[in-house]
Amino acid sequence: MSAPLPPRLFVTGTDTGVGKTVVSAVLLAGRGGHYWKPVQSGADEDSDSQTVARLSGRGPGCLLPEAYRLAAPLSPHRAALLEGVRIDPARLALPEVPGGGPLVVEGAGGVLVPLAPGLLMADLMATLGLPVLVVARSGLGTINHTLLTVGELRRRALDVAGVVLCGPRDAANREAIESYGQVRVVAELEPLPELCPAALRAAWARCFPG
Template structure:
């Protein structure tokens, strides 16, 4: 099992929506007890990503930075913001200081080419914040293409890549392909039946080592 070297501050992105960015962020939060920030939350009807991570880790409010934009509909931010009569601007976002908790975990919305407004995308927010990216992808069929496209996008904008997390049933062939063609370090998170803070901390210890 390979463990990914974890930078103290990073942006958790994904190949798309629902691939496990919040699950991976919860693992990072349980392991580091750092600060979590979801700059743009689209959809307020269900439990938000911040609330879910707070619930499963049991960490206090001090570990959670408020979202900068809370949009009502669970749509792409550009569309959800338009419905709320808001314009998202890159200038709205300022990197929080994670002191005294050390680590900062920022979770994006959807994937890298999700639009925030008429001209900027999530990748522009990653670049503006100046963070390395951890890419979460599903482990199954279709993931090679999505993952390689996302890695290309990060490289074309000179974003350092902390690694790829393949989330789902283990798939040795997909893993090997992403390591080879994507030239990235890969770790794997299997489906978990019951999620607790202890389990999340265990998954952290198995898959990450902290940067010194």
């Protein structure tokens, strides 16, 4: 059996919309703990924090307050610019987790998304020092995107906890990612019939190690 995931993780993706928030909610539904989204853009819509609290069944008590909430559904640096805000790295320190326990930190977009001039998402990952879980699509294009992401994380000496593939299973893509990337695919999360706490708990039990 594969080794279980570290209790505290930074969840990133190969792109936006690949399933980071659902994977984050599955982690919370399966093992409890807390969730932190350091920078939330698109806060005028349903925020990722609200989605994780609802889908995981953990409720608002699992949420740690975002350091920045930005209205526009854009890259954080652009959303901040529109509001006349400059994202300060000093405000992005890892918050204290009440009672300790598991923690999921979810980034925005991918590894090289800019937060502010001279500050990329990967810089925040390095500062926080958490193992990084990469969420990727399972289908066409995922090999290139995933290997680029894993390669950039390793170039920066960040600890890659593994890859989660979201979508219909594709054995060839999984094999290629593991072989060429020398990285563990820790879970394959197929489309769920319903996004609700019970379905996410079942997905955790079915798909994740430990």
